[in-house]
Each structure stands twice: as C-alpha cells, then as structure tokens.
Amino acid sequence: MEHDPLITSTELAGILHAPDLRLYDCTTYLEYQPPGSDIPYIAVPGRRTFEEGHIPGADFLDLQGEFSDQHTPLRFMMPDIAALEAAFGRHGVGPDSRVVLYSLATPMWATRFWWMLRALGFDNAAVLDGGLEQWRAEGRAIEMGPARGYPPGRFIAKPRTGLFVDSRTVLAAHGVANTVVVNALSAQLHQGLEPSRYGRPGHIPGSCNLPASTLLAGETKTFVPLTDAKTKFAAQGIAQDKRVIAYCGGGISATVDLFMLHRLGHQNLTLYDGSMGEWAKDESLPIETG
DSSP, rough: OOOOEEEEEEHHHTTTTTEEEEEEEOEEEEEETTTOOOOSEEEEETTTHHHBBBOOOOOOOHHHHHHOSSSSSSOOOOOHHHHHHHHHTTTOOTTOOOEEEOOSSHHHHHHHHHHHHHHOOOOOOEEEETTHHHHHHOOOOOOSSSSSOOOOOOOOOOOTTTTTOOHHHHHHTTTTEEEEEOOOOOOHHTOOSBTTTBSSSSBOOTEEEGGGGEEEEETTTOOOHHHHHHHHHHHHHOOOOOOOOOOOSSSTHHHHHHHHHHTOOOEEEESSSSHHHHHOTTSOOOOOOO
C-alpha cells in the first residue's frame, strides 16, 4: 500500500528542517481574457505572492514557464521527459528527496505537479492539505523574499505509461463499458449553461461531472474526508474497477479528482491533458450540452 500523498501542516512542521525535504510553492494565477479572445487566459506565475510570504525554506516552481511544453498554443501541456528531468533536477529533486507541494487559493496547482511526478515514476511526493492558508491560520512561521533554492539534484524519470492521453484516446473511449470520463469543471460549464472561455460550450459526450471544487472545503480549501469523496464518486458511477479519464479546462483542476481517486485506491487513472482547451476548439470533435 502506497503512503497517503496528503500531508497536514502539523506533519510538515515536524519535518521542515529534514535534509531530504524539498518543499515547493506551485502557485499560478490565471488572468482571464474577454470572450472571443484567441486564448482563454494568461498564466501568471505566483512569484509575487511567494516573495510576500511562503513556508520557510520553500522553493518556487513556475508551471507554465519551466514545467510545460513551450511549443504548443495550449497552456500547461506535459513537456518531454528530458525537459522535466532537467527542470526538477535544477530545483533539487533527486531519487532520495521527499517532496511536499502546495499552492495558494486552490490545491490544483500542487496536485498537477503531484500528477506529473507520478507520471515520471516519482512517488515520494505529497500535497499540503490547506496549503499556505492553513499554515498561516495556525500561526506558523512565514518567510519572505526570493527563493533560496536547493542544491541541484539528479532527477532520473522512470515513466509510467498511460497517465496522460490525447483526444483520440478520449474519443475512442466513448461508450466503452469499463471506462468513465469525468469532467472536473463546474456544473454550469459542464451543462453549457454559460459561455465557455475554451470555445464551444458543453462537455465531452458521455462524460459525467464531478467538479473539483466539491472535493474541497472551508476557507483554506482542505480536502473533504475520503468517505465523503467516495460517496460523491460513487454517485457518478466511478467505481474502482473502472478506468477513469479525467479532464477540465487545461488539465489542472482534473488532477484534484485524480488525487482523491488515487487516495481512495483507484488504479486505472488517466488525465486528458488537452482538456476543453483543445476539445472545445476542434470542430471535428463532438460536444454536448445539458
């Protein structure tokens, strides 16, 4: 049984000075563009808020700038293995590192990095429950200023296949009995009841809807208890014997769903990386509302 990849602030405080700890703020902010724009949002790394206050010793990871494919109009797409090995190595991750990830306002940026590391075969990574907000709420120490960073590490990936899929795989999964496609966007966006910043409104045909936001609770956006999450997933027909393909707008919030499914013991989990940022703009792909 793998360790639970969720860590509390109390647990983090107990290992904060451990030499093998690699602690990262992964925050990105989205500046949404007006309807009809060629791009739905501009990704802004959260360096300013990092420098205004972060957990002592933390480094900062720029998802779009350093850990995403720079050769596609889509944001946050998984880059090639060599680029990720180099990037994680630059930030001090090695084979014996213990990685803890957090982000402000929502854990989805942290769970995205957790999913990427999992795809690279690195399992000793955890997400901080409640992020910096929970840490602050408990009156714990805060550090200001630029990241000091960690000594470079030698990160060698052991890639797992199938954790990221493309639109062809998603299209082929339609109607397959043992596969559930789940949309992590809001119910309004899923049903096509409001304009979509990604293109055509609606969702991938046949997909169910479990918004990532419903797996979080309170002002600090801690994760709901596993018993509650299990009930929510079961209500959508997401059983442990099913293959799950999760998607959202840009392959970020869907990792919240995947994180909780993993914690519940689901084995066959996949992320559609292009998500609605790709699907909604491709007129050759079907879409439905309601």
